[in-house]
Amino acid sequence: MYLSTTAAELRQNTANYQIIDVRDAEDFKKRHIPAARNIPIHELGERFIELDPKIDYAIICYTGGRSEQASIFLSGKGYRVTNVMGGMGAWQGNLVN
Secondary structure: OOEEEEHHHHHHOHHHOEEEEOOOHHHHHHOEOOOOEEOOHHHHHHHHHHOOOOOEEEEEOOOOHHHHHHHHHHHHOOOEEEEEEOHHHHOOOOOEO
């Protein structure tokens, strides 16, 4: 099972998570959260082994739909994940452009 949080709650607790952005690489390059790592959802099935199951991950996309799918997948593989509801559309913090 995975947990859920809001973008505002994540912004206050970014140090507690490694942020995984599952949007396409082009969208990630346009703007993303500092220190976020991009693993597009269509690559997750092959690349999830790059992740450390001992780390807490916050999974984000633009609105929360793809991140929820990714959270279900990763939690099923034994990873500790939190889905960011509202995603980048609700993010009010700093961004890398």
